[in-house]
Amino acid sequence: MFDYIQSPSVIAKAYMRISAYLHETPILHSETLNELLDAEIYFKVESLQKTGAFKVRGVLNHLLELQEQEQLPTKIVAYSTGNHGIGLAWVAKMLGIKARIYLPKNTSQVKQQAATHYGAEVIYTEGRKEAELRAKNDSANGFYYLHPSDSDATIAGAGTMCYEALQQLKFSPDAIFAACGGGGLISGTYLAKELLSPTSLLIGCEPMQANDAFLSLQQGHIFSFAESPDTVADGLKTLALSERTFYYLQKIDQFLLAEEYEIYYWTAWLIHLLKVACEPSCALNMACVQDWLRNQQGSKKILILLSGGNIDPILYREIWKEDYLLNKPKR
Incomplete structure (x- = not known):
């Protein structure tokens, strides 16, 4: 609790x-x-x-705080319906780290394109639940998992x-x-x-x-x-x-x-x-x-x-x- x-x-x-x-x-x-x-x-x-x-505000604060603590990861992963993923991709590019984002296939096209534009690896899923599960699973493969709101x-x-x-x-x-x-x-x-x-x-x-x-x-x-x-x-x-x-x-x-x-x-x-x-x-x-x-x-x-x-x-x-x-x- x-x-x-x-x-x-x-x-x-x-x-x-x-x-x-x-x-x-x-x-x-x-x-x-x-x-x-x-x-x-x-x-x-x-x-x-x-x-x-x-969304970029939360991502940026989270990763800059990790950087201050000398704990900035080399690769990060998240699931998103769009704006969290875009923010993550932008911050990751600025800080020079790898970003992977799971997006449901029905995510709006403009948000898909923005996340890709900033250089993130974008993987599409059938739905939000699958996106969330696969992002969490990647945390066992060396990725830092960054939840859209839970920190x-x-x-x-x-x-x-x-x-x-x-x-x-x-x-x-x-x-x-x-x-x-x-x-x-x-x-x-x-x-x-x-x-x-x-x-x-x-x-x-x-x-x-x-x-x-x-x-x-x-x-x-x-x-x-x-x-x-x-x-x-x-x-x-x-x-x-x-x-x-x-x-x-x-x-x-x-x-x-x-x-x-x-x-x-x-x-x-x-x-x-x-x-x-x-x-x-x-x-x-x-x-x-x-x-x-x-x-x-x-x-x-x-x-x-x-x-x-x-x-x-x-x-x-x-x-x-x-x-x-x-x-x-x-x-």
Whole structure:
């Protein structure tokens, strides 16, 4: 049983360790959206990160920490639905070490190509479960196994996204919204907000059709899917939380779910309003924000973590088959 949480100070240390290697991604807002929802909504846009997603933060912190301890491996292995693999490939290339990544065959093409572009050995599997098993097995063959979210260093690195955002905002938002796949981002976000903005609510978001974290919190124990759930939010097709991230998730304030239609709708609207790439896996935050605002009085200041923008061109065309923009958002 996992039963401890890191000191929030690890986030500041992680940020000092990795910030020189990465972009300081911007905070954007939309006056149109704020007027429609009667709120002040700020988006931390990690789609403009060097690898197009926040995952590189956790990988970089993990491997640089090993390097500081003179324990940097010569070869690393991971499984991924895309963004973790891309981040791993990029960091491995920078540090001059071999990377092997197992990707399910249904991983979006743009994410497959990015991982290959950075020089990683990419091996395709029939599904996520096989990818995870084969990556773990390679740890017996001299590879260092780097889980997408289940380590203190990876969680601390992921939390630097919110840490950076709160420093940029210079005020405490009423609520912070973050999507949950394996739970690494929201675990790190919890530490960041405890360090810089403890009065802010932290609200987790998940697809209705991939709601293992929601069910885990509801049932009081980790719920696991037998197979990858069917959702357009491909970065959130996690089979289960780890004991570590489940422990963190029990500390957050609320957990909300988004329907598939809402995820498509908000992906289209955020791309339209912000003029940046936005994966469905983080656009779903806005569905949960809209739901949350309906039960609030007065205007609220909200920070949303847009965790990635590696959106597949096929999916992009699929999104615009329906004219979601005809239906304006409302509170």
